Amino acid sequence: MEKIRIELTKEKKQKPADQSKLGFGNYYTDHMFIMNYDEGQGWHDPRIVPYQNIALDPAAMCLHYGQEVFEGLKAYRTKKGEILLFRPDRNMARMNKSNERLCIPEFDEEFAVEAIKELVKVDEDWIPTAEGTSLYIRPFIFAVDPHVGVHPAHHLLFVIILSPVGAYYPEGLNPVKIYVEDNYVRAVKGGIGFAKTGGNYAASLKAQDEASKQGYTQVLWLDGVERKYIEEVGTMNVFFVIDDEVITPELQGSILSGVTRMSCIDILRSWGLKVSERRLSIDEVAQAAKEGRLKEAFGSGTAAVISPIGELKWGDEVMKINNGEIGEISQKLYDNLSGIQWGDIEDTFGWTVKVK
């Protein structure tokens, strides 16, 4: 791959004054990475340039048929001043899996990790240092051919932007209320549910909007065929603690293979807990709740980290979980995972990658 060309900005932006009020996705840094794909040439011209608008032909295919994929990962500033990434190779591998499903040409994963490191280094003074904050990294690829016929693109852009962030949900580590969606569906096996692509999120908006009007933070998706088996929340994977078993839905094609999900499974197993990746019906969860055996529930994701679930609403049933408080396992998992990510706890798994 060619060397990354760097053009620095002449006008640095004002950084957000109060790091405790960053929220999620509200600010973007001074630079971005961009590289082109053109059929016959492959991926080429990788460059870091000042953050700027992208001009598109109104017929650009991504605008019409949604041929795009994206990823989300974070850079963390440790107390010693180092910069860490968390399992960036996993994100880039998943992005190529999404590419394969969306007919987007594969890219060199190692090169992409290098591009992320370079960009983070260029904008390193944007990495926030307040407790719980990080620099969210959003790589994405989209089709730009000016053509309103439906076919896989011959011309695409790979862009990476950076955003200093705090907690994804305003609740932070306080438990969220989740609405179990049994009307709309997000994805079906054979579809694009396992891919990180905009269409899945577009499909989720209506349900999320309706749930939020009823006071729920997110929806919990059930399988698209029987509307019975638990899938994911859309912005995170989910885990339930029933008796002494920690259960998360198995990856069967319509669920995103979360990097945080796989890390949680490894951490929980390293503590000797029984973790099952299996089919889990909403009836089983409701039954366990009735019998007082549903001890905890939480979501996991890059943006959300660990997000305890304090209440589930399914039809007329309202399940309060752990009295609406964060559970012991959720808290310990958050402390451990975030400890590794922010460099406060020794990373015995070898997951963190030092940028500098």
Ligand code: COI
């Ligand atoms: C992430 O956790 O990185 C996500 O992509 C979730 C969301 C912000 C879409």
